[in-house]
Amino acid sequence: MKTLYDKIWDAHIVHEETGKPALLYVDLHLIHEVTTPQAFAGLRLANRKVRRPDLTFATLDHAIPTIDRNLPFNDKIAEKQVEALRKNCEEFGIKLFDLDRIEQGIIHVFGPEQGLVQPGQTIVCGDSHTSTHGAFGALAFGIGTSEVEHVFATQTLPQSRSKNMLIKVEGELPFGVTAKDVILAIINEIGTDGATGYVIEYAGAVFENLSMEGRMTVCNMSIEAGARAGLIAPDEKTFEYLKDKPFVPKGKNWEKAVEYWQTLKTDDDAKFDKVVEIEAETLAPFVTWGTSPGMSVKVSENVPDLTDAKNETERKSFERAFEYMALNPAQKVEEIEIDRAFIGSCTNSRIEDLREAAKVIKGYKINEKVSAMIVPGSMQIKKQAEEEGLAQIFVDAGFEWRDAGCSMCLAMNEDILQSGERCASTSNRNFEGRQGRGGRTHLVSPSMAAAAAIAGHFVDVRNWKFND
């Protein structure tokens, strides 16, 4: 009796012997400009080739500007890194979706959109948010640059098996509560190292009812709970999403594929090493207040008091976080004023996220003290949002409407917070300095970020007056 994780694992063992990690085959290797140059250099040094360039796909996302990006970059070092990826892809025969392509986007948005990501695969990328692709029932995880080089050279990776964790959320999500809030609540519950050593399978009515976009949002942040990967069993919705995508099997092969994909679910009596259950009805929109994704509260609540800390270590980290975030213990969340809003990142930059934001924004203008930007996850999403009229709603309200990229999720390009600025952000990390040195990040859902941009402070989107 096997879990979904066990099934995918077993189907990819190339070599196994006791006392050693198993050698797993890698079906898809996604790459970007930041974590690969040293791996290519290593190959060259050892006179090795990329074993399966046809299973390796590249795009540019982390360091690129999101405006005027087809002009020479202002940042010459970033430009050099981008140039290096172009040269490496050419030399090693890898397909690159460059800045002039409609497919270009954040690597974890691009992969599913092109149908490269499919159920039952093993997928790696030199990027921790590779966990996103678990939404399709694929075993997907982030690796370091040495491992990238290993996959280049061998199309395999030595891996030790993780433990199985089941996270079950049954019931129906209350109005205004999104996939982002579900995963923030989970991390709050189990802690940022709560799933270290585990692969999480998300199951229950809530995940079944989520769209593929919502499932990706959830799996994306599995890494923020320390998990090796997150998984959701594929179903009709998954197949529907994938059908006719460019890199998905066609015709007879499609039928064979679906037949196999339908077997990819945990057996009824399979055992999990750990089970966590949450009731959907207890959830609400969440806002992080601190410098770790687990430091979050419901928008209607106050940030914690120092006396809420479970022990001395936690009290110290609360104090440090309050100081960095310039907040007072027990302060009301809805009174926290923001300077910036960022809607984007591989967590929340897909078409559904933009639709959700547009619903809130429609007919409003952003607060005069706030500057805000929306950065679509791919150029294809950008185009779709323009066709659906969402972009006009954003621009009319005063949002900047950018080209696809990671942008202020990690602020490696010019999209960056100034020291002391406070941002409502739909990204995934609120670490110190993540969006710019001294910048203060609060993680929220797209509708919560949109509402905060308009109100100038956090508001409970459950009470929002929609203009529809």
Place this chain on the structure above:
Amino acid sequence: MNNFIKHKGLVVPLYRANIDTDQIIPKQFLKSIERTGFGQFLFYDWRFDENGVEKTDFVLNQPRYKNASILLTGKNFGCGSSREHAPWSLEDFGFRVVIASAFADIFYNNCLKVGILPVVLDEEVIAESVRKAETVEDYQLTIDLENCKIFDEHGFETAFSIDDFRRYCLLNGLDDIGLTLQYETEIADFENTRPGWKNFARGT
């Protein structure tokens, strides 16, 4: 890869939980396409102020901890981004060992590739070592990977565990690409026996 057998060195305590890779090396330094030279940027925002001047109160800048090669830290060290630049910068700065009660998964693997030894010890043991590193001048620990032991000169000794195979690779400084390529035939067999549609990436 560097091998690691035994190491004795000065211990610096940076005792906070959840230190993420954005703190270990901030993103603006990830644009380099080289593998070396990252040590100068280690813990950049904590070591330097806005004008690039060293902050004297930060523990790594205190004269007594200069030349430390063992980092003693809080749980979930290395969480966040997969950037291998984090262990590269630790190694380039002079660290050979990091001790914590728990490490983030990807960071742990990356350390082993770089030849840094991540040692997992109980929280109470760490808290006690932190106290010693703060109070005893020139506090040193010895880490013996062959025997999986860690000890000081004041009577403290404890065992730690590490996966046998990883230990073996580290002791011998083995390049695991070379090891994997021994299974070349098995890799090819695996590829050749799959149904065609699983060699998917063609959209046909």
